[in-house]
Amino acid sequence: MSQDIEKIPITVIVGPTAVGKTTFAVQLAEATNAEIVSADSRYFYRGMDIGTAKPTIEERRSVPHHLIDVSDPNEIWSLALFQQKAHIVISEIHQRGKNVIVAGGTGQYIRALLEGWRPPELQPDERLRRIIENWGEEVGKAELHQKLAIIDPVAASSIDYQNLRRTVRALEVIFQTGERFSDLRIKTESIYDALVIGLDRERSELYQRIDDRIDQMMTRGLLDEVRGLLAQGVSADAPAMSAIGYREICLFLQNEISLEEALALVRKNTRNYVRRQANWFKSSDPKIHWFDLTGL
């Protein structure tokens, strides 16, 4: 098809946290004259380096990275914002005559890129959100979900009845636009010609790497990093601070739990995260070229 010729070729690297995406991406970029576009929802935020396991300064010096350190932790990034910025950055790199590598662990963001999602173009309305949330608290999650089912049965059927957050979001969009949330769930043809590389390791090895990495984060000063962010005025409630490693350390710093408990939680939450990540990229997906890094 002639359309394919105009698509920008990109290489996408996916895989669970701590599998080794960063190292792989940097080496591939060096070998192929490429720049790296991060697809990681926590790399946006300045000052959140240790706990997010951002690429090191050296790595970023050897290969240009994009969409890292582009935001204050008190700001709220989102899927739609990521898509907008990623499209711009990718076409710029392409115009410079360099190859594009997209690497990251945020499955939703990458899928959106690959599948040409067009999320409804309306700013989040915090006030409306709050109102719907309060409504939900009053009548109960299940009841709120019932209301959604009446207005938009299709959306309701793909949202678990206890999932207040997604129920609220669906209602928020409906109330703002007057249209069904499910009708606004648009997929278009991707503007990219993507080669998708999946990296994986056996769970037991991945879990071991996670534990080791958490130990390293501690010796590198994760505690001070979190303390510093809070001291700078970053709210413990900011979405950025919901990142694994940060929210647990916040609980410790607020004397809610012991350090030992906090670290155990970080390990647990990271493992749970790995399993949720796997939902976005399945080993059965024929479009993904999987490489098993176990033992490497």
Place this chain on the structure above:
RNA sequence: GCCGAGAUAGCUCAGUUGGUAGAGCAUACGACUGAAAAUUGUAGUGUCCACAGUUCGAUCCUGUGUCUCGGCA
């Protein structure tokens, strides 16, 4: 050695006034369109320490044994 408490899912434990058992965590699988490292759904698993006794029937009651923990020597 004595006294006390306990032994139930991979772990921590609940429970059955005697009819073969359940939560949390773990584990696995799933959902996801402007908070996504977020939020959330589903599932499997057990010689209920061993042996004997009572009983129609014991994981539960009785006895003995084994092991663990705590206290005292």
